[in-house]
Each structure stands twice: as C-alpha cells, then as structure tokens.
Amino acid sequence: MFERLYTLFLNFREYVLLSGLVVLSLVLLSLNDKPQVKQIRTIMTVGLGILQDQVSFVPRYIGLKTENEILRRTNIELADEASQLREAKLENFRLKHLLGLKNRVEYEFVAGNIVTKNLTLLRNSLTLDVGEADGVRASMPVVNDAGLVGVVIAVSQHYAVVNILLNTDFRASAKIQRSRVDGILAWDGTRLTLKNIAKTLDVKQGDVVITSEYSSTFPAGIRIGLVSDVREQEGSLFKQVVIAPSVDFRRLEEVFVLSSVADPEKTDLEQQVNEFFPR
C-alpha cells in the first residue's frame, strides 16, 4: 500500500509539490494582517532601508545641479510669498481675535529622509529614516513644503513606512478651497481623483484642493494639489474630478512627519455613536 503510494508520489511529484506550494502561498496570503507577518516585514524593510541609506548618495549627486536650480527658484518665490504671508497672518490674527476663534493647533514636525521608494504604480510607498525613537507613530500625516505626501502605516525604532497619495489603499477627506465642496481623495492606479462630487456642485479646473476638517488623520488645510480636469460622466450622478498633486513624488527626498494623531475624545465619541446606531 505505502509502496504504491510512494510510487504514485514519485510519478507525480512535480504536481504534488506544485499543489503544496500553491496551498502554502494561499495560506500566507490569508495571514496578511497577522502581527507576526507585519513584524517580519518591518525587520526586512529596516534591513533594506539601512542598505539603501548607504547607496542613496548615487542619485543624490546625479540630481544635485537640478535640485540646486529648483531650490534657488523656490527660495525667491518663497521670500516673496513670506512677505505677503506676514501681512496675511497679522490680518488673520486680528480677525480671529475679533471672532473669538481658537488658534489652530501647532504641530511638531519630524524631518526625515526617504531611504526607499517602492513605486509599483498602484501601491506606492516610501520608507523614511525616522521611527519611534524620533516620535513617529502609525497614522501620522507626512508632508513637505509643497503639500500632503501620505500617511505613516508602519513604524520601527528607526524607520517608518509611508503610504503616499498615489496608493490604491490611500483615502483622505478633501475639499475644494474656493467653493468648499467636499469629496474623497483616491488613487485609481493612474490618476488621483476626488470622488463623490455631484454634477451640480461647483468645481473648476485650476481649483486648489486641500485636506478637509472632516478627516480624523490629517489636519485641515494642507494643500493636496490642483484640479487638472473635470468631466461629466454619462449615466452617473457624479463628476470625474482629476487632481494634479502638488508634491513631485519623483524628486521627493526629504519630508516632514506631523505629530498629529486623531483626537481620542472625538474618536471615542464617534465609535460610541456607531455602536449605538450601527449603519
């Protein structure tokens, strides 16, 4: 009996092995959210991060001249903008004081360098050389001078993995700055879009898109990008609104992690309401 089984196994060993490995792979696929799997990934990502940190000088030197030109130009533009902003700040301060509005919460910024860019078109992510030791936690927003970059999804002692806007798993509550129209920001694999914008709402090409105050992850008012295209879709109640992100992800090298986490009181209250009145 066993001899016959053994002969059978020998005759079909390739198929037996293929079936075994396929089943094993599928089991691993089903374990994706287990903390052990996340732990393995964090260790591997950290290892890779250290390695990439060592060789990252190569593209930095190549792009140094271009980067210098961009920085010089940006410096002039920012100097001009800063003087205008100083005026606006004073005016804003006076008006807020009059209205008795709360001042916006001040956030701490943790500066980080990008050591890995994982660009796979759909689920793009970055690894930063800052981690828990620097005060970085999961769900913290990541920005640069141009605007919103993404959100921290995993963090180790000295490294953090960031899901950028151009990731199919990334969602953020956003609004049109001019008309205050709200929508959901999402990456469909090729374009960054603002979803759930009814056809009747006022959205135009060139409108600035910012984070909305409805988001529990991102502070309100962070620049996301400009509306680059607005199309009416036949047979749909919604417009197709395409956004050109403010951040140039190809050139991105340094970012800031904002020490902003959702207000626990607000989150708790929302959770309680959801428990009492399930949707």
Place this chain on the structure above:
Amino acid sequence: MERYLRSALIVLALLIVQTVFMPYISIGGFLPDLLLIWVVYTAIRRGQVEAMIAGFLVGLLQDALATQLFGLAALSKTIAGFLAGYFFNENKTDQILGSYQFLLIVGMCSLIHNMVFYMIFLQGSDVPLLWTVIQYSAATTAYTGVISALPMFAFARKAMA
C-alpha cells in the same frame, strides 16, 4: 551543499540589485524582474522541482520586502518555476540558455507570472481589472525580456569559448 550556498548568495545579490538599484532604471514605473530570470535559469539548469522551490523561496523574500500581500510573489514565482521546468532538457541546457529560446521561455513565464500576480494584486482597487492586468503584465514582461538578453548573450559567449 556548496552549490546551494552559491545559489543563496546569488539570490541575495540579485535581491539587493532588484530592490536597491532597479528602481533607478524604471520606465514608466515598470521594473524588470531579475529574480524571475533567475527562476527560469534554475528551471533550465536544474529542472522543475528545484525551480518551483527556488521560485517559492525567492518570492517569499520579495514578499517580505513589499508592503502588500504577503505570499503573492511566492505563488506567482512557484507557478513560473513550474512552467519553465517543462523546458528542462539535460542534454541541451547550454544550447537553450545561449539562444533566443531562453528569451522566449522568460517571456512566456514572465507573462503568466505577471498575470497571476496582478490579477490578485489588483483585487479591491478601482481600476478596470482585465485591461490593467494586460497592460501591466505586457509592460513588465517586455522589460524583463529585454534584460534577459544580457545573460543570454553571456551564456552564448561562454558556449562559444
């Protein structure tokens, strides 16, 4: 034993090149898959069983370095190793590795590998599934095929020497 150790070192070197240096030569976000070329090479040199095991282990390493779907590269590379194993011929190993046949085998295995990979990878996203799978698979396969010409020429020169 020495052979396996050598293979492990080569895989490690390829993994570093793939994850650290390859992103600098990406075209439109698409990268060639050096580890898949290695799996096909193993299949032609050692046969189906070794290629499947190599594919699974190499895929697992790649999965550990990705941020999504652990086990996906292991699955697709196991299947690629199985398919490539059909072209194993002990007496014609050098001949296959040093000729256009190697490119065709890499191309075919890469296409199937990428289709399996993207079919699962794209689940849950808003993109038109079939069109995107075809588009991404074709682009990655073409780039991997072009890069696989480098080892092919190396094997051809070695065979002539």
